[in-house]
Amino acid sequence: MNARPLMRLRLTTAATEVIGATPRGTLSVFPIIGGSFEGERLRGTVLGGGADWVTAPSEGTFELDLRVTLETDDGALIHMTFTGVRDDANHYFRTLPRFETAAPKYAFLNRLLAVGIGELHADGPVHVIEEIL
Amino acid sequence: MNTRLLMTLRVTVATPQSIGAVPHGTRRTVPLMGGEFEGPRLHGTVLPQGSGDWLLLRADGVLELDFRATLRTEDGALISMRSFGLRHGPPDVMAAIARGEVVDPAAYYFRTTPRFETAHPAYKFLNHLVTVASGDRRAEGPIYTIHEVL
Numbered sequence: 001m002n003a004r005p006l007m008r009l010r011l012t013t014a015a016t017e018v019i020g021a022t023p024r025g026t027l028s029v030f031p032i033i034g035g036s037f038e039g040e041r042l043r044g045t046v047l048g049g050g051a052d053w054v055t056a057p058s059e060g061t062f063e064l065d066l067r068v069t070l071e072t073d074d075g076a077l078i079h080m081t082f083t084g085v086r087d088d089a090n091h092y093f094r095t096l097p098r099f100e101t102a103a104p105k106y107a108f109l110n111r112l113l114a115v116g117i118g119e120l121h122a123d124g125p126v127h128v129i130e131e132i133l
Numbered sequence: 134m135n136t137r138l139l140m141t142l143r144v145t146v147a148t149p150q151s152i153g154a155v156p157h158g159t160r161r162t163v164p165l166m167g168g169e170f171e172g173p174r175l176h177g178t179v180l181p182q183g184s185g186d187w188l189l190l191r192a193d194g195v196l197e198l199d200f201r202a203t204l205r206t207e208d209g210a211l212i213s214m215r216s217f218g219l220r221h222g223p224p225d226v227m228a229a230i231a232r233g234e235v236v237d238p239a240a241y242y243f244r245t246t247p248r249f250e251t252a253h254p255a256y257k258f259l260n261h262l263v264t265v266a267s268g269d270r271r272a273e274g275p276i277y278t279i280h281e282v283l
Contacts (some may be wrong), residue, residue, distance in 0.1 A: 001280045002264050003134040087261045094263035094282050096246045113244045128136050132244050
């Protein structure tokens with residue numbers, strides 16, 4: 001499959017809220033309090049108020065369900081969500097981001113699918129996101 | 134992004150059910166009559182019951198796809214597949230597809246993001262995969278080439 005870089009997204013998280021054992025696995029909420037994103041076509045900051053709802057059906061395996069608001073450096077707001085998988089045993093951390101915006105300049109985001117390659121860093125996760133061509 | 138082929142999935146569609154104008158767009162449900170899938174690690178058929186594509190044509194002309202199908206491998210495992218997708222392109226191309234004509238899939242954007250669930254030990258690797266697919270809409274139904282994201 002062909003793809004091209006969309007952005008590199010850094011997320012800053014607050015203390016994890018462990019909901020505990022639910023019928024689908026252990027649920028933890030990772031509040032997102034900030035961050036930044038940078039790409040050729042868009043850059044800006046991550047607004048607080050988002051989070052990643054993470055379910056662990058088994059040890060070391062996580063199902064991700066994130067929603068955040070991005071704000072571009074020229075003031076557009078972008079609603080971003082992703083679902084994804086983190087499997088530490090296999091070093092597999094991949095997501096499927098989706099975007100919604102009302103800003104005409106960034107309307108191309110409404111029409112694309114993307115894949116994120118996740119990296120774990122001490123100060124929070126980094127997602128290298130590519131548009132699927 | 135590195136990927137490798139997971140499977141080619143061909144489905145045949147039944148008569149669409151046009152739900153019509155709903156708050157978020159125009160909704161159409163397309164039941165599947167069946168299909169088959171073939172890849173290096175799995176192959177089998179698509180069960181017609183409970184399989185379909187729930188389509189929503191948005192105000193911006195983009196078609197949102199909510200595809201769900203049950204796959205049965207040749208050795209009897211059941212796999213639930215769900216994928217969100219997008220389809221859009223120049224109006225004349227989309228009109229040609231609607232007329233049932235064969236259109237070069239490079240002329241429009243038809244991409245989906247399948248996820249799989251199974252309880253069968255031989256196919257549990259599917260539970261933890263993120264995949265992407267490119268679609269080729271034919272009159273009898275779409276053909277999806279599905280790649281695992283490595």
